[in-house]
Amino acid sequence: MILYIVIIPLFVSLLTPLFGMFNRKYAYFISLLGAIITFLFVIFTYKKVVTHGKEYYWFGGFEPPFGIEYVVDGLNLILLLIISFIYLLVIIYSKKSSEKEIEDKRLSLFYCLLNLFFTGILGIVVTGDIFNLYVFVEIASLSSYTLIALGPKRQSLMASYNYLILGTIGATFVLIGIGYIFMATGSLNMADIKSRLVPIYHSKMVRTAFTFITLGLCLKLALFPLHIWLPNAYAYAPSSVGALLAATGTKVSAYALIRVLYSVFTIDFDTNVIPFNKVFVFISLIAILAGSFLALAQKNLKKMLAYSSIGQIGYITLGIAMSNEISLQGSVLHIFNHSLMKCALFFIAGGIFYKKGIENINDMKGIAKEMPFTMAFFVIAGLSLVGVPLTVGFLSKWYLLLGAISQKYFFVIPVILISSLLSFIYIWRVIETAYFKDSNSTKSSSEMPLGMIAPVAVVTILCIYFGIFTELPLLLTKEAIRILIGN
């Protein structure tokens, strides 16, 4: 059952160039079909996990720790849901968007890579084997380098190249770390490693392994100051790729980091054996402030959103670093929430580019008259990013704040609030330009095509929906925390 979640995108990605040879439209339809089936399987898995608690699959029937194990529990369930959902939306969105941005002959290649990317990130999420995790990290990374290079501008090649270099360094670090762990424990299964590591926490090899893996993942995560690959990669990639990278790419690395910190190592190791968490709190705070300030300085809308992502990643790592139940819950919630709102915002930025060819915020004067629905969605998703109550952004920030207070880290409060204020300013700048400045053109209305605005509408409505009806995310994240800390 869980296997299909990974296998279907993989097969679809193999089939797309094949069908694309006959007619390029087939590539789209078969990807759509793949995404729908994957999503259905995820829903099915969700139902099973909710009733049975845990769902696993052993590759070739070999029992772990010898064979590769795929596990779905409370923690990765929420990620599976959001990723497979965004997978579906990105495919729908990319129909129109990629027609405009990507050369015709490369379209089937584009869909092939898109599916391969999702194979990678869904794989990262479901696998319970740490080497397998590395394999999927590489699959996702390699396909994303190529996807970025497909972008419409010349800079996309350079952005892709930068990401390639840094991403490879990151992945190599992860690999080295895994190598050391294997040397120390002789095992690759996460649950198995966890129990085997405890007696040898003070060995230098384990510490080195920990350092390499976390550093590597932080690079993939684009945690400030390891973020330099991210803004260009997001901004110059094709719009749908920018959205999927922002919504799922870094989130999955964050998930991997949580797994490594809490399911491979333990809180005891992260906080007591080495003072990692304490240092990590400060790095995260710097990331939050730096990301927000840098976003303020951007003229390009997509770059602004990219820098804002860097700040938001800081929130996620902050929750991870504070390592108490509430803050971790806030962190997992923020992964979920930030996926939704960044997906919406990048979709919108792509839509504006699609319709008007506008990239800079200053050129968006009076655009709200021409694209009223698009900008209304932007306002909602933007307010959600700020963390206004009744949107999803509020809930995760609230949990992070409560987590900080219960840890007695009072200095976290002003940082989060200042960053909320900064995000209000950079979102407001766009709103003000779009709504309150007079436009030069006199065209009355030019909304995005339905295929693009419908996914935007869906995610934006979800931004509000999960801000009001919070049972589902709270339930899922609570279960996740129980798994991470409970035992």
Next chain:
Amino acid sequence: MENYISILPAMVSFIALISVPFMILFRDYNYVKEGISLFSALLMFTLVLLLGREYLSERILYIDIIKITPTITISFRTDNASIIFAGISSFLWFITTFYSIGYLKGLNDKKETSFYVFFALTIFATTALAFSANLITTFVFYELITLFTYPLVIHKGTEDSKKAGRKYLAYLIGTSIMFFLTAIILTHFITGTTFFNSEGVFKKNVDNNITLLLLLLFIFGVAKTAVMPVHSWLPNAMVAPTPVSALLHAVAVVKAGVFVMYRILNYIFTSQVLLAIKGHYILIVLSSVTIIFGSLIALRQNNLKLRLAYSTISQLSYIILGLSLLNEYATKAALSHLIIHAFSKITLFFCAGAIYVKSHITEISDLEGIGKKMPITMLAFTFGSLSMIGVPGFGGFISKFLLMKGIAHSGNYFLFPILGISTLLNAFYFMPIVFSAFFKEYKFNSKDPHYVNKKYSLLMEIPLLITGLVTLVLFFAFGGILSFIGG
């Protein structure tokens, strides 16, 4: 008092929200928007009266609209203060709409629809704030008020107004996110609740220093009270059209701030806690300083609207002073001043607007002899001024009298001279205007742009005469209102 679950308190505010799509739908029809606005104002006022009757028959209506988490909810609840605040807001919305028709037509304004829409939205947020049952709900609508009034502040669309608008946002959003929200989070963390409770939420075991810190955060977080040093957004917002200044910046917005302060002092802290930490002295000092300096600065203004704005700052601090004396009489004084100041100040602003529309005069030095050309307007202005000064026979006297009683009761006798000086200053900055308007020669001839034209004058004169007369009526009919406040 008995608690009943009822949707009514939420419905009151939603009337204004529901009217918005209709206004947008009928934007091209003359007088239809105005009709919708008037109708919803009337409906809202009727509902508020209905709630008042329920309250008098000892029924408190209560509803949780949205439960974000078990302790964070969007809830509404009725009590005497909320009914009074919602009552004057809706009643004055009705009057102001009449006035706005004359104002906007007189100035030949093209952005009527946006004006009425954002006006209705602000009233929605204001009445919702009035019925808010906890700090979270209050915070949401407090922020919404700021956001909804922003388009009204920059209504003119000039560079000046945009600059003012930005400052307006920076002040109000900045302080509320940095201080108000922090205070709410800390309160929630310490007490586990944000619900308003007449017994307060702080238990005995909370450290006095922390409570004091929270009080300070609340005082500076609720910048809408315009207590010095967080007052300068208010004069700044005077670039807005006069009906906006009249209803929003003399009634809805600033009163929202004062109202939130009332809630915080009486339902979060309670007088026992405040007396224990001596926190009320902070408020007494701040409000006394604001009363005196507000009046002194008002004296130096030559622009009529600016003078009124500084007068508002000073008068609001009467209410804050009343709240901070922590006795029954002073609280009554505060609530009655909330009503009386609303009617008096709106009259004065209406007059300023009428003068501007008819003669384009904005400076006080140009007002000589205008009383002969616009007798009704200046008569109402005189009523408003006398009420502001607190002359017996006008509403203002009652609240000042009650305040004196409150001061005597609290034993802070040094406040008497402050009140006396302030009354004198009020007379100094209002009476010369009245005097020169009636007793000096009118200096403009018919060719001058400042010469009075009579277009649409009745639509403005009737509302301002009504509110002017109300200040007179309030003196004689205040017993009923007072018993409502006391009950």
